[in-house]
Amino acid sequence: MPSDGDARLAGVSAAGTDLGASVAGDVVIDIRNLSLTFQTADTPVHALSDIDLQVNAGEFVSLIGPSGCGKTTLMRIVADLEQPTGGTALVNGMTPQEARRKRAYGYVFQAPALYPWRNVLGNVTLPHEIFGLSKDEREQKAKRYLELVGLAGFEKKFPWQLSGGMQQRVSIARALSFDPAILLMDEPFGALDEITRDRMNEELLSIWRKTRKTVIFVTHSIDEAVLLSTRIVVMSARPGRIIDVIDSTLPPDRSIETRESPAALALAHRVREGLKAGHSYD
Numbered sequence: 001m002p003s004d005g006d007a008r009l010a011g012v013s014a015a016g017t018d019l020g021a022s023v024a025g026d027v028v029i030d031i032r033n034l035s036l037t038f039q040t041a042d043t044p045v046h047a048l049s050d051i052d053l054q055v056n057a058g059e060f061v062s063l064i065g066p067s068g069c070g071k072t073t074l075m076r077i078v079a080d081l082e083q084p085t086g087g088t089a090l091v092n093g094m095t096p097q098e099a100r101r102k103r104a105y106g107y108v109f110q111a112p113a114l115y116p117w118r119n120v121l122g123n124v125t126l127p128h129e130i131f132g133l134s135k136d137e138r139e140q141k142a143k144r145y146l147e148l149v150g151l152a153g154f155e156k157k158f159p160w161q162l163s164g165g166m167q168q169r170v171s172i173a174r175a176l177s178f179d180p181a182i183l184l185m186d187e188p189f190g191a192l193d194e195i196t197r198d199r200m201n202e203e204l205l206s207i208w209r210k211t212r213k214t215v216i217f218v219t220h221s222i223d224e225a226v227l228l229s230t231r232i233v234v235m236s237a238r239p240g241r242i243i244d245v246i247d248s249t250l251p252p253d254r255s256i257e258t259r260e261s262p263a264a265l266a267l268a269h270r271v272r273e274g275l276k277a278g279h280s281y282d
């Protein structure tokens with residue numbers, strides 16, 4: 001019998017049907033004066049400082065910043081995988097722990113975190129098995145979301161038979177299959193080649209248009225942040241601080257070509273300037 005730990009490893013703190021759909025404009029993630037210092041064997045690591053961020057329902061917010069600036073740590077706090085040492089984080093008005101228990105969000109990790117001994121269908125149905133759904137129900141659900149990410153027909157394949165992009169799509173289908181109102185995505189396409197990444201960006205745009213989830217998305221790619229986001233949060237080098245918050249001026253209907261538009265180039269320029277300004281180590 002798979003355990004709750006298995007569910008965590010499977011990238012699942014997901015679902016939210018019991019929370020109901022969020023209304024656009026509602027603050028679903030509310031972070032105030034947040035900081036985190038890791039106590040280590042030698043010196044303390046001051047990872048995050050004075051973070052204030054409110055994310056509304058239906059927004060697609062990207063976090064971008066230099067390596068080690070605390071992007072993953074911030075997501076992990078929202079997902080109740082790390083505890084802040086100062087300030088507060090609320091998810092749908094609840095503590096991250098309560099939100100996790102109510103399965104308010106799905107989490108997609110940097111690596112797909114699939115079980116190699118389970119086929120595609122088995123990987124997507126696993127968390128539902130843990131939560132006690134009947135075989136028919138969980139298979140129906142899994143098939144619906146595999147179709148949404150363009151993997152209909154691949155149910156019986158094993159992870160090793162899929163490309164990296166397809167594996168990451170399986171983990172996105174798994175996170176979506178709980179219909180969480182919030183999707184936390186930690187650099188999900190970082191390991192993919194450019195062409196596959198472009199295709200995944202377009203697919204994610206299309207999924208977001210269809211589902212209108214609230215998404216928090218960590219990336220190192222300026223292009224990706226510009227193309228996908230309704231708002232871009234630029235962070236400084238450690239200790240991570242928010243140094244710019246940029247509202248997108250791009251139309252909601254976007255494709256890869258949108259990146260070449262004057263509005264996208266202007267956004268990319270502003271992100272680059274923010275990254276430069278925040279890149280001083282102390």
Ligand SMILES: Nc1ncnc2c1ncn2[C@@H]1O[C@H](COP(=O)(O)OP(=O)(O)OP(=O)(O)O)[C@@H](O)[C@H]1O
Pocket residue numbers: 038039040045047065066067068069070071072073074238
């Ligand atoms: N459990 C931990 N104990 C001690 N230090 C940690 C721990 N987790 C993260 N750190 C440190 O906190 C800082 C922020 O790490 P984090 O992974 O959040 O950065 P990041 O911006 O996501 O980096 P990257 O873009 O490279 O993934 C780093 O200096 C990291 O080494």
